[in-house]
Amino acid sequence: MDRERLRGEVKELLVSGLRLDVRPADIVDGAPIFGDGLGLDSIDALELVVLVEERFRLSIPDEEVGKRAFASVDALVEFILQERGE
Amino acid sequence: MPPAVVVTGIGAVTALGEGVGALAAGLAAGRCAIGPLTLFPYAGHAAIAAEVRASMSSPSGPLPRATVRRLSRPDRFALVAAAEACGAAGLGPDLGRDAAVYVGITTGGMLETEEAYRRRRAGEDDRFRLSRLLGTPLATAGAVVSQALGLYGRRETFSTACSSSALAVAMAADAVRRGVVPIALAVGTDGLCRLTYAGFDALQALDPEPCRPFDRDRRGLSLGEGAAALVLETAAHARARGARPQAAVLGWAATSDAHHVTAPHPEGAGALAALGAALADARVGPDAVDYVNAHGSGTRQNDAVEVGVLRRVFGRRLGHLPVSSAKSQLGHCLGAAGAVEAVVTVLALREGLLPPTLNLQHPDPAWDDLDLVPAAGRRASLGVAVSSSYGFGGHNVSLVLGREAR
Numbered sequence: 001m002d003r004e005r006l007r008g009e010v011k012e013l014l015v016s017g018l019r020l021d022v023r024p025a026d027i028v029d030g031a032p033i034f035g036d037g038l039g040l041d042s043i044d045a046l047e048l049v050v051l052v053e054e055r056f057r058l059s060i061p062d063e064e065v066g067k068r069a070f071a072s073v074d075a076l077v078e079f080i081l082q083e084r085g086e
Numbered sequence: 087m088p089p090a091v092v093v094t095g096i097g098a099v100t101a102l103g104e105g106v107g108a109l110a111a112g113l114a115a116g117r118c119a120i121g122p123l124t125l126f127p128y129a130g131h132a133a134i135a136a137e138v139r140a141s142m143s144s145p146s147g148p149l150p151r152a153t154v155r156r157l158s159r160p161d162r163f164a165l166v167a168a169a170e171a172c173g174a175a176g177l178g179p180d181l182g183r184d185a186a187v188y189v190g191i192t193t194g195g196m197l198e199t200e201e202a203y204r205r206r207r208a209g210e211d212d213r214f215r216l217s218r219l220l221g222t223p224l225a226t227a228g229a230v231v232s233q234a235l236g237l238y239g240r241r242e243t244f245s246t247a248c249s250s251s252a253l254a255v256a257m258a259a260d261a262v263r264r265g266v267v268p269i270a271l272a273v274g275t276d277g278l279c280r281l282t283y284a285g286f287d288a289l290q291a292l293d294p295e296p297c298r299p300f301d302r303d304r305r306g307l308s309l310g311e312g313a314a315a316l317v318l319e320t321a322a323h324a325r326a327r328g329a330r331p332q333a334a335v336l337g338w339a340a341t342s343d344a345h346h347v348t349a350p351h352p353e354g355a356g357a358l359a360a361l362g363a364a365l366a367d368a369r370v371g372p373d374a375v376d377y378v379n380a381h382g383s384g385t386r387q388n389d390a391v392e393v394g395v396l397r398r399v400f401g402r403r404l405g406h407l408p409v410s411s412a413k414s415q416l417g418h419c420l421g422a423a424g425a426v427e428a429v430v431t432v433l434a435l436r437e438g439l440l441p442p443t444l445n446l447q448h449p450d451p452a453w454d455d456l457d458l459v460p461a462a463g464r465r466a467s468l469g470v471a472v473s474s475s476y477g478f479g480g481h482n483v484s485l486v487l488g489r490e491a492r
Contacts, residue, residue: 018217019155039151047217054212 006077009055014073017051018044033070045070052076058083090491091259092331094324095175095317096429097167100416101310104140105170110433112415113441116462120296120308120417125197125278132292135278136310136417142166149234158195158221161230163313163422164275168231175317176329177269179236186239186267188258189228189275190251192421195221196279227275239267245421247477248383249340250274252424255316256338256483262318269323274425275313282309282420289348295445297384297418299411300393300458302448307383310417314425316432321491333432334491336470337368343480350387350476354395357482361399361474364484369492370470372400375407377440377466379431379473382411383418388476393453408466410459414444424475428485431473435489440464 011024020038031037034045048070049060058080060066069079098105101119102112112119123135142162147169157165168187172178177185202218205211220226228241240261244253251274258272286292286309297308324331341363343356350357365372378400381392396404412430419426430441442462449458474484 021155039155041150041152043156043216043220044152047215050213050215 003077006080007073010073010076013051013055018047027073029074030072032072033076056080056083088263090321091262091318091335092321092324092491093316093333093335093432094319094329094331095171095173095177096332096432097170097174097315098312098426098429099138099140099142099163099167100312100419100426101136101138102416104142104166106429106433109429110437113412113430113433114439114463116415116442116444118296118415118444126280128280128283130283130287131290132287132294134296134308136308137278138163138312147234148236149230153230156217156220157230158198158226158277160191160194160275160277160311160313161221161227163277163311164189164227164231164273164315165234167275167313167315168235168271168273171271171315171317172235177271177317181269182236182238184239184268185237186258186261186270187228187232187237187241188254188270188272189231189243190245190254190273190421190424191224191227191243191275192245192247192250193276193279193282194224194227196281197277200280227273231271231273237271246481247479248418248420248423249475249477249481249483250421250424251314252428252473252475252483252485253340255335255425255428255485256340258318259335259338262320269317269319271315271317272425273313273315274422276311276419276421278309278311291385293384297413298445298447299380299382299384299414299443300389300450300453301446302450304384304386304389306385307413308417310413310419312416312419312422312426314422314429316425316428331491333435334488335485336370336488336492337364337366337486338484339363339367340481340483343482345480348478350391351480352391354391356480357391357395357474357476358398360482360484361395361472364472364486368486370486373403374470375400375472376468377434377471378407378409379427379434379441379471380409380411381474381476382413382443384411384413393456405455406457408440408457408459410441410443412441415441424483427473427475428487431471431487435468435471435487438465438467440466
């Protein structure tokens with residue numbers, strides 16, 4: 001799958017799934033998802049696991065994997081591609 | 087003499103707008119805020135309500151952005167009203183260390199909970215989302231308010247149907263007067279939801295027209311939503327810190343009918359006992375009362391029972407005593423009603439302006455001797471007023487408020 005399109009889909013999911021008050025395009029590709037930028041908390045983390053697992057039909061089994069996957073939008077895109085074996 | 091309890095700050099979010107200023111202006115103008123129900127589709131007898139349409143510029147304070155983003159509507163209402171009241175009272179971080187929070191609420195974040203179920207059933211979500219269920223417990227309103235405003239004292243949540251926040255005001259005043267807490271914030275909040283709407287509709291308690299309290303043709307209530315908050319402390323405590331009292335809470339009482347799950351006691355035994363005990367608690371005789379802020383829901387039964395109670399307490403003097411129902415403007419705000427109407431009563435005392443009973447086209451002939459304040463903008467010098475709230479299950483709360491402590 002095209003990285004750029006997947007990146008857009010991930011940002012869209014963040015905004016609509018977590019009901020964020022920002023535009024998808026304003027989310028920085030390499031910035032930490034759980035840094036200060038988006039103002040997310042531990043409940044958003046629980047939500048995001050569910051959202052990503054449902055949308056992309058994959059599994060985030062533990063915190064270790066979650067930390068790696070949600071390091072940034074770019075990291076999440078790489079994680080999704082890798083899980084799908086693309 | 088027990089210490090006098092005064093109100094040093096008020097706040098409100100109602101269908102008349104955000105803030106006490108919008109409420110006062112709407113009351114003075116006699117604007118009816120009951121309009122089309124837009125929050126959710128509903129195909130029942132009535133599709134009108136007094137909805138809060140204000141933008142709710144949320145004062146988050148130290149509340150994390152993520153928490154603010156997920157607040158249910160009633161929790162947001164509560165926060166905005168509480169912040170306004172604390173701001174007016176000068177209740178800041180130093181006083182917050184020992185400040186108590188008393189909340190009255192009945193359905194809380196039910197609308198958001200219903201939305202979670204709807205999305206799940208419609209297949210929009212494969213699993214329930216935690217973020218859509220966080221506001222379900224009634225205790226979240228108090229939690230949000232205390233966290234955002236830094237209020238570290240005891241926190242209590244009351245849910246006694248439509249008397250919930252009148253009870254919250256009474257219990258806050260009680261704790262202050264007994265010296266249990268130095269200062270207390272009483273809050274009432276509720277938001278419209280399908281559950282409430284369907285329940286009252288099933289009871290055939292909704293008027294398809296904007297509600298007409300005390301009218302011959304009244305057919306029930308109109309639902310509303312919102313929040314109100316009052317900061318209470320002893321007069322001595324207020325004086326010592328230079329806070330200006332806006333009114334006083336002179337007395338209060340609560341009783342149970344122990345009679346029926348929805349209907350009031352036919353002779354209003356419990357309501358009569360509550361009003362009598364509240365006046366006794368205030369050390370105020372019926373002759374000293376200048377205004378009655380009625381429960382006035384607009385159902386056939388409530389209004390008849392309520393007028394009967396007023397007749398027994400005030401006798402012939404009732405003909406010269408203004409009685410009005412703010413529900414004709416704001417709808418029935420359920421868990422928020424008691425606190426909203428306490429704030430309405432504080433405004434009446436403070437401004438010397440009687441809130442009207444709107445939509446009164448044909449006063450019930452059984453009480454054509456009553457002064458139901460059919461028009462807005464009437465001035466009167468008011469010293470003492472009572473505000474009563476009656477809840478399903480027969481729970482009755484009366485508050486006696488004064489322009490000044492006695």
